Structures are given as structure tokens and as C-alpha cells.
Amino acid sequence: xxxxxSARRVGAAxxxxxxxxxxxxxxxxxxxxxxxxxxxxxxxxxGATAETLALLSAVxxxxxxxxxxxxxAGRPGAAAPLLVAGTG
Numbered sequence: 001x002x003x004x005x006s007a008r009r010v011g012a013a014x015x016x017x018x019x020x021x022x023x024x025x026x027x028x029x030x031x032x033x034x035x036x037x038x039x040x041x042x043x044x045x046x047g048a049t050a051e052t053l054a055l056l057s058a059v060x061x062x063x064x065x066x067x068x069x070x071x072x073a074g075r076p077g078a079a080a081p082l083l084v085a086g087t088g
Contacts, residue, residue, distance in 0.1 A: 003010060012024035025033040041049070 001010070010018075012021070016024050021070040025080060
């Protein structure tokens with residue numbers, strides 16, 4: 001909450017360490033990393049992607065993950081951005 005209220009800038013390494021991002025890549029490698037990520041996301045089964053997006057939307061609207069999935073223990077309730085670029 002401190003970051004939100006103070007508008008403190010967060011570097012890439014800190015963003016990963018506190019869960020705001022899943023990983024960090026050097027700026028020079030960002031285009032390649034994005035292409036790889038897009039490829040993996042578009043290769044995922046459409047039904048699984050749709051179910052995941054519906055779950056995340058339900059949780060964002062206040063549902064508990066188990067309520068949104070009919071009991072999906074261990075399923076994620078929130079997602080961090082997948083990539084950030086920076087030096088730290």
C-alpha cells in the first residue's frame with residue numbers, strides 16, 4: 001500500500017521480489033522476451049485461457065477463488081505482470 005499511496009518508483013528487481021512482476025529482462029532483450037511470451041500464451045489451449053481469465057475476473061470482483069471455480073484449490077487468485085524491463 002505504501003507504494004501506491006506514496007507513488008514511489010519501483011525498480012525491476014524489486015517489482016519481481018515483491019510480486020508486482022513475474023520476471024525482469026534487460027531492455028535489450030525485451031522484444032525477444034515479449035515475442036516468446038506471446039508465443040507461449042497464444043499456444044495455450046483456448047479453453048484453459050478463457051477459464052483462467054474468468055477466474056481472475058471473478059476474483060477481482062470479490063469472489064473467493066474456490067467460489068469462482070467450484071472449489072479449485074491451489075488455483076491462482078491474482079496475477080502479476082509477466083514482464084518488466086529494467087536494470088534493477
